[in-house]
Amino acid sequence: MAEYKLLFRNIDEPDQHTVKGYESRRGYIAWRKALTSMKPDEVIAEVKTSGLRGRGGAGFPTGVKWSFVPKDSPKPRYLICNADESEPGTCKDRVLLERDPHAMIEGMAIGSFAIGSHLAFVYIRGEFDYSIAIVEKAVEDAYKAGHLGKNIYGTGYDLEMIVYTGGGAYICGEETALINSLAGERGMSSMRPPFPAIEGLYGCPTIVNNVETLACVPHIINRGGEWHKKIGTEKSPGTKLFSLTGHVNRPGNYEVELGTPLSYLINELGGGIKDGNKLKAVIPGGASCPFLSADQVDTPLDFEAMAEAGSMLGSGAVIVMDERTDIAWVTYKLIKFFKHESCGKCTPCREGTKWLTMMIERILRGDGKEGDLDKIADVCDNILGRTICPLGDAAVMPIISVLQKFRGDFEKHIKGKKKIEMEQFSFA
Ligand SMILES: Cc1cc2nc3c(=O)[nH]c(=O)nc-3n(C[C@H](O)[C@H](O)[C@H](O)COP(=O)(O)O)c2cc1C
Ligand code: SF4
Known part of the structure; x- marks a missing residue:
């Protein structure tokens, strides 16, 4: 067993973020191959064969998602790269954005061609000042080198790419909120269906994919879906x-x-x-x-x-x-984050995360009562599966697991009146 460096294999090369450096290591070969020798359906078939599943969180098969875009729609189609990287603890897309941005751009170009899109967006986290500058320069250089723009490689195919700075909220990483934010509206989630692949940005078919997902695509086109399927496990390849x-x-x-x-x-x-x-x-x-x-x-x-x-x-x-970690304290930090980041559109998430925060905070202050944990479980149960977007589930699933596995950490506070000074709460 060892590290398997596929996406990371060139990230330590000092010039990998430049178009010349990227081209010198077989960069943009896959894009040229897809555009000059493959049909869009063949690209989708190759990605389906690879078994690639989305790296943004849900693990949805990428080729299947692309195939949902209606072929007969007269509307324009859009591809959006989700570079919001807002999930706490996650900092892997940032490495690709800063050290190998052309891998993402090449994957976006191939994905755009596969779904028949001529306009693609990078929706990048607003706080990523350094990454934004690198990605903007990379897109500019990809235009200059003829990988983007009009009549790419003399094929008659046009593709424009826009870098859009995100709204600075966790919810803007959720694809429907991201689409609303990109359209200039408030970053709030929308009910599905319709799914973005049918009705997304400006009411048109839209594919949203994570940075890492898209960076896998050039490798799949270069080496084939069968090759990719052999890495990893049968149902989770790569x-x-x-x-x-x-x-x-x-x-x-x-x-x-x-x-x-x-x-x-x-x-x-x-x-x-x-x-x-x-x-x-x-x-x-x-x-x-x-x-x-x-x-x-x-x-x-x-x-x-x-x-x-x-x-x-x-x-x-x-x-x-x-072993020194107080899981009750960690749970408080997590729920406080979700309460703060709830977009407020639906009642179970907006109100429920507030009540959970208040109850857990009271327990940590040493004022917990018997029955509190059952009440917390009940509130979680009333949020789970009852919200517009998955943030509601995301907020309560960790708590439900803690109540099953680390209940003792809460009981220590309730029974022993173990108190955490509120000064220790960085958000308090
Ligand atoms: C609250 C919330 C935040 C999310 N944040 C991100 C994010 O920062 N980056 C990301 O790629 N996906 C994020 N997602 C998942 C996206 O909605 C979407 O499923 C993903 O971008 C699809 O790309 P993939 O199919 O390549 O995984 C988030 C989902 C939720 C519910
Ligand atoms: S679950 Fe939360 S974040 Fe999602 S739409 Fe409802 S209120 Fe907004």
Whole structure:
């Protein structure tokens, strides 16, 4: 077992972010190949064969999503790269944006051609000042080098690309809120159906894909879908970038084959738990994923195994907590984040996250009562599956898992009146 550097294989080359550096390492060969020798349906078929699944969180098959765009629609179609990277703990797209932006641009170009789009957007997180400058320059240079613009490679195909700075809210990473924000409206989610592939930006068919997803596409076109399918597991093919944070000796971004055990990432690549402490809990896929306990540390990092273990692969943000961690306190931090980031459109999420924050805060102040945990579980139950977008589920799934696996951490506060001084709450 080892790191498998596919997307990361050139990121340490100092000129990889430049168009010349990227071209010198077989960059834009896949785009030329797709545009000059393949039909859009053949590109979609290749991506379907590869088994590539979205890296933005939900793991939806990319080729299948592309095939949902209606072929007979008279409306323009759009492709949007979701570079919002707003899930707490996730910082892997940023590496691609800053060190290998042309891989994303090439993937976007191929995806645009596959769905018949002539206008693509990079929706990039507003706080990413440094990344924005690099991506803007990369797009400008891709135009100058003839990879974007009019009559690309003499084929008659035109593709324009716009870099749009995001609204600075977690919810703007959710695809329908992102589309509303991009259209100049408030970043709030919309009911689905209709799904964006049918009715998205300006009411037109729109595909939203994550940066990492799109960066995989040139490799698939160059080497074939069958080649990609052999990496990783049968149902979760390919490699995945993981952002490893928390109580580990070597936090960082690592690329491994899907199906690699979580323990390998934490102990071998991450150098094990800091200061020789014992592992207590892991959130494997970002703040919206249920907690795993220490005895689940050998769970393979793939979509199926994580679901079987009661959690999710999510965006690949692995947050490690050692034995000294008060999980009740972590839960408070998480729910306070979701309360702050709720767009407020639907009542269960808007009101429920507020009540959960208040109840958990009261417990941590040492004023918890018997029955509080059942009440918290009841509020979670009334949010789960009852909201417009998945943020509501994301807010309560970690809490539900904590009540099952780390109930004792809450009981210590309730029964022992163990109090955390509010000064310790950075958001308080
Ligand atoms: C609250 C919320 C925040 C999200 N933030 C992001 C994000 O920052 N980046 C991202 O790619 N996907 C994010 N997603 C998932 C997107 O809605 C969408 O599924 C994804 O961009 C699709 O790309 P993929 O198919 O390539 O994974 C978020 C979802 C939710 C519910
Ligand atoms: S679940 Fe929350 S974030 Fe999503 S639409 Fe409802 S209020 Fe907004």
